[in-house]
Amino acid sequence: MLMTVLDGSIVTVAMPAIQNDLGFTPAGLSWVVNAYLIAFGSLLLLAGRLGDLIGRKRMFLAGTGVFTAASLLAGVAASPGILIAARFLQGVGSAMASAVSLGILITLFTEPRERAKAIAVFSFTGAAGASIGQVLGGVLTDALTWNWIFFINLPIGVAAVFFAVPALPGDRRLGPKAGPDTLGALLVTSGLMLGIYAVVKIEEYGAASARTIGFGGLALALIAGFFVRQATAENPLMPLRVFRSRSVSGANLVQMLMIAALFSFQIFVTLYMQNVLGYGAARTGLAMLPAAVVIGAVSLGASARLVARFGERDVLLTGLMLLVGVLGLLTRLPGRADQVNYFTDLLPAMLLAAGFGLALPALTSLGMSGAEEEDAGLASGLFNTTQQIGMALGVAVLSTLAASRTESLTAAGRPTAEALTGGYQLAFAVGAGLIVAALTVAFTVLRRPRQTSEPNG
Template structure:
């Protein structure tokens, strides 16, 4: 490394400027919001797209599954590409590709074009998500700024799903279901312009060997098989041959992936990343928490539209307390994190989640939104801020810069698999509980509505159980003290003299 290059690297924070870093954060958060929104924004518009494109009931799930399946399967590969080819470069490629894929899906004239567009969205989202989080990690190294940046990013990540329902409801009601997809194209190009102006250019990680092709193939295929297996369980049942075959094959491929990584000289996922106890706890929490989240999103969406008879727009706005509460709690967490450390804040967030979902499980026939839903919604939202800020901070804490992309991808993959598990598990339980309730109470008034509400209550209890399971994981595995967060950030700042840190454009 030459003296000039060293000067460039050391000079980055000063030459980029504090205002430029925050503008870069806005661009990165906007890209993350698109990725998260697209997992839910089409939910409310699904019946309208199904009718216009003549999609059968059996195939309509692919509007959701095509995105989540490819997204979850390609995340680790996308994270490693960000490390090897440059985080900013992969971020820009992801934005351009996501814009094009969104246009293809939004202008689709039949089901096949829609599914292809959604799958491509998932593929480019698998580039965007890990690149965005790893860019955030290397852009903010000062402890106070880092905590604030992760707080804002975590708020976007956690609240984006609810915002997707709000945006989807508004666009469906006042424009067209197509704009739930087409809106990404101008937003992505706006983010692209911002990235070219403010996101720093990084030097890719040097590689001593070739790509870990066997590892990439096994983990990608394994994750796709597991995510698809859980998605099929909701329709075919947990003991169906197709479900079991997919889950067994997926698990076998992931075991093979671990064996490959142990022997690879240039692994796709260095095993010391999840092997460190604090990061392992963050990844495990990231797997459990989305299962609980889906208990709220999925069944409250049904409750608002079917039980309470809300329109698409009104149902979307009924979720508004959720992103608002997350924004508040994430901001408070950002201020407290350097003082208290992640563990007490995350435990407190999980406890609030348990209480909130248990309150939701008391919903009865005839309950109002204000009395039956809003208090629980606020509690869950206030709990999600500390959980997401803590998970994202700990998952990337003291990760070497050359591994930040794949560490970011692993966090996203855990959340994606958790979401797939939550959708399949809770849907299956809900359907079975509703059938049992109807069979045991054949003469009750408004049987269908009462059976549905009872099934939602059971799903909320199950979701609370996953929040509860996350508490010992956090308490026992996440041991970072506040001073270790500061030390880790100082180490990251000291690493700015290395050739691999971001270099201003």
Template sequence: MPPAVPHDARPARWRLAGGPALALLAGCQLLLVVDASIVNVALPSVQRGLGFTDAGLSWVVNAYTLAFGGLLLLGGRAGDLLGHRRVFAAGVAVFTAASLAGGLAASPGWLLAARAAQGAGAALAGPGSLALIATTFEDGPRRSRALAVFSVAGSAGMVVGLVLGGLLTAWASWRAVLFVNVPVGAAIVLLAPRVLRESPGREGRFDVAGALACTLGSTLLVYGFIRAAERGWNGGLTVGAFCGAAVLLALFPAIEARAAQPVLPLRLFGDRDRVGAFLMRLLLTSAMSGMLFFLTLYVQRVLGYGPLATGFGFLPTTAALIAASRAVPRLLPRYGPQPVMAAGAVLCAAGMVWLTQVSPTSSYVTMILGPVLLFGAGTGLVAVAATFVAMASVPAGESGATSALLQSMQQIGGSLGVAVLITVNGAAARGGSQVDGMRGAFTAGVAFTAAMLVTALLGFRRRSGGHGRSGGQERSGGHGRSGSQIWRRSSEK
């Protein structure tokens, strides 16, 4: 296996390819996240076109989410062992071919199979896209900016999907929301060998037992949340899925401790800041996914907006997210992750508390615009900071596993948030009106944002010395360098 190429020994063309490489990787991340939400607006047209039942229609979204979330850890480890560019390109190719097949679907089963294949391709491509940033950009401001752009692309994807889905469905047909992936995906596959440097693979075997345990356990966990959102928490399949997930995920650490090449190295959990970043990502996505789900319903059912106007109504979220994210590379080296994430959590909580005041007579300007701006700014701070912290000082050859775990938190959090808020909405609506149910859902969302704030205050090491210096000599990831040292060095370059 060829040795890793030192940063200062790379050919000049790799150092000059940062712009195209970043556009390719961030574009791929945006594409994968967009596809989780782009079909939402098109679902009524899909139902009319292919004859889906009401129960089956939800699986147009769930088939993608289930495959994506369940296979992420396996996809990340495959990149660590085989080379991230190779696995990344293969994943995008599978995703693109499945998008074409889905656009041509002539029956419900055909479309669902294509959506599951899209999710499998996304699970291969997603971890590699973040891991490749580490092999393309040198430590310092350039990598910091690249991580910020990548994080924004992922966080904004859910909102962009709503807008793009509305445009394509209104101007063309539901098939366009799948066909649009084909030229973009084909371009990424063709350009990847030209602008991305391959990461060195590692000798070793796949951890088959660990891969099965984490894949089946993650899949059952995501399915349990999906089922709970659809049928409640007491159904036999829901309880069975959660029990199966609990058993497999409880066995997983014991399997990994014995594996020579574990699919998820347990030492990644040895850094307190990294664990806090994973938890922040889980809670943020739980709150954001539930908020977007019910705000979409409120804007259409109560305010009477059409799908296209609804999508555009969320654009301020993306604008605020981008504006806040630009400050994170400057704030982290100076203050460390704790105050940055705490500030983001406070903004998200303020936006969610504001939404608990919705009423049938509220307007977009008085009740929607302010909360989505606050939530967008908070998301920009938390999402970018969490990505920086999670990827700081990752041991060589484990960036794929770390990236996959971070993105798994996003997928599991999204399913958890929707399931919990739907449950609370149903209970509140039974004792009142549709808007009462939504107020109850947003109140549950406040709990997620409050948990974010508690995690930000208690889950990270305090910094001292003015530039993010750690108060002690704590080791991180086996390298003896804390994330704060990485940020300090980046700011000094």
């Protein structure tokens, strides 16, 4: 999990070196990221269900193998086409392994306290991976070459397979007779692929362009067709019964809103430090380190105990309220570097990011708790898919709003730093609104289970 999450962010800081070495055009360079995101986001749901059919252990091992081999291909790539193809294959392998990871955890750890600990470790890995990737990518690129951001995956991937073979028990498979729903798979995969493509190209073509509207409309039509198919198919790829659980439906919706909002924290705080404060890559990584530390400390040290004592819902609500505070504080960032004091303007927000360490493990438990064992891979794939959809929404909505606000302030004659800060502040404010929406959904949909004093005879 660390390897696949880390790979989503480690490449970003190496992009200039990759462009110079391989001769990418500016438009072509974006596909080093987009090829991975499109494959990863569009295949999670299919991979999760296939894991239920053929065995989650098999899917995990196959996905890790594909990702590791693709990392080798990316590291030795000598042309843009080879690197983009390798990044697409990395996305395929990531989807295969990630889609079933949660399903494996909840079937391995059935005792509530142990499951909470396992999910806390899993959540910490995901939360910390992005931060580690930004720092590690800069170090490897500066000290060695960009190729090593991919080569570093080889020993991790080999070790993961080596330990997983004996450690993961064989799981119950539904078998080929239960599926797969080929038409449903084609509909959802093509719909998600087109939808993610439309989103990642908004910055280039605009949200109201015919290209964006056309691809987006076609994606929605394909996904709508997928849901119609699932309601009528004899062996659906995604049985709609999974949505009958309020915890599954509510947790996925809350996650989508939360991840979309936190895109503003992960990306725009970094941009603010570099573009307004003039921080370098290493200094930016160190400035973001307190957030990773508190998220890790809370995820690993406190979340499981708090969930056991107060329940997932209350811990989730507390975490979301802290996250509202994070983005609220960031809306007040000064627009001039000489007005900024890291310890009073940025550090408090970094420390309140502990709310993510509370919210994500509780949300993960809720998102998986309502699924039957035979649907564990599907529920895992669904949870990962809504995470990617949330990230895509964050990219589309917040990036567009921030850029538009910056352009209007620049046109009004404001200095560049102040104009950029104004765009970031708007993104933080909208992100805070998304967290409030997530908080509302969690409070109303994720109801506390009723306690019964006596069993019915």
